[in-house]
Amino acid sequence: MVTGYYSCPDFQGNRGDRLILYPLPCLTPMEPYGYHYRRCPPLGTRLYKSLVKTIKSLSRGPSLMDRYLTSQLIPPFVLSVGIFTSMGVALANLSDLSNKVFEYDLPVIDALKILLYRVPEFFAYALPISVLLTTLMTYGRLSSESELIALRSCGISLWRATVPAVILSVIVSGITFVFSEGVVPETNYRATEILVKVLHEERNFWQNKDIFYPNYEEVKLANGQTFRQLKTLFYAEKFDGQKMRSLTIINWLGDHLNEIVVSDSAQWNANQNIWDFFNGTVYLIDTDKSYKEAVPFKHQQFPLPKEAFEFATQGRNPYEMNLFQALQYKRLLEASGDNKNVRFFDVRIHQKIAFPFVCLVFGIMGAAIGAKPQQMSRGTSLGLTVGIVFSYYMLNFFTGSFGMIGLLSPMMAAWLPNLFGVGIGGWILKKLEN
Incomplete structure (x- = not known):
């Protein structure tokens, strides 16, 4: 009995592709070594073991790799949030408010108040886009500079390497939910109140x-x-x-x-x-x-x-209601027998719940696409971000419309884009890992 080797990708983060010495029967006594390659376990088994190992390692605190990847993710994320928030507020409001100041005599003080009230809304919109751009840029740079290859040579799988991006995405999802439900509806409503009071604009959903x-x-x-x-x-x-x-x-x-x-x-x-x-x-x-x-x-x-x-x-615009207010108003519509608006609010309520999880979807997609072995510049990352965000919101628009006319259930209409995005990101990671 002499020894031989077999090689199998290790998803537990211990040995990786390193050749491990195992006793194997030789084919002939003259051969010093016998080489034997066994089939790897099923993907589900490897993912389960990887998940268990990841949870155990995280329970002991962040590793050196986690701290390094987090330090690479946070600075571009903060910068992206500031840029996208400023751009959103400027592009969506400055022109319209300037027109109202000069054409309809809206006081400058009121215009500034409206501008400030609009900031939380675009801050909430900027968070998922920033997660996508950050993960694309960070993992794209790690891939182009062969740092991901170095991590994999140490036995660290791509699934494990994306954990810091997933954790960041989950935290940002929580922040997005807090802003979307606790701050944005009230500030949007106050901005509308100023326009109604000063310019006597009509509220679309207020029954007067x-x-x-x-x-x-x-x-x-x-x-x-x-x-x-x-x-x-x-x-x-x-x-x-x-x-x-x-x-x-x-x-x-x-x-x-x-x-x-x-x-x-x-x-x-x-x-x-x-x-x-x-x-x-x-x-x-x-x-x-x-x-x-x-x-x-x-x-x-x-x-x-x-x-x-x-x-x-x-009666408010759905974007001026938090979840509790939207549910209350939906009950009033149900009591009135207005089935058309009941379905409209039902879809909007599910979309409000699903929206914060866009951060997680974009985080997985950005890490998966960025980890592909390719040269990815910042311009390429920005272009991919625009394309992915546009595609996601187009899909969200169509599924929402299908939900309102009854072709999809309200829950499916709201969550289908998220499930689709996670599926694409997971599929790309699986292909890269294999």
């Missing part, structure tokens, strides 16, 4: 006229089935933020019309949880649909649902 809100109740049949039956139809011609004007309320009792209320104005009484109506008439309807009585009033309280008031006051 022709407020129409149907209220349904669940009715249970004898066979146990339920269906929705119209209970109240609420209509107001105008709304100034406090009072509604020229109202007509139609109430049903069971399946027949019960009363019609016509009033000059009404407002929600938050202290008593009831509606105060002023200067109107209540028309009582008999079961045979004839007028039974007309009762005029100067002030009358009606126990109507609060949702009509919330529907008018909470």
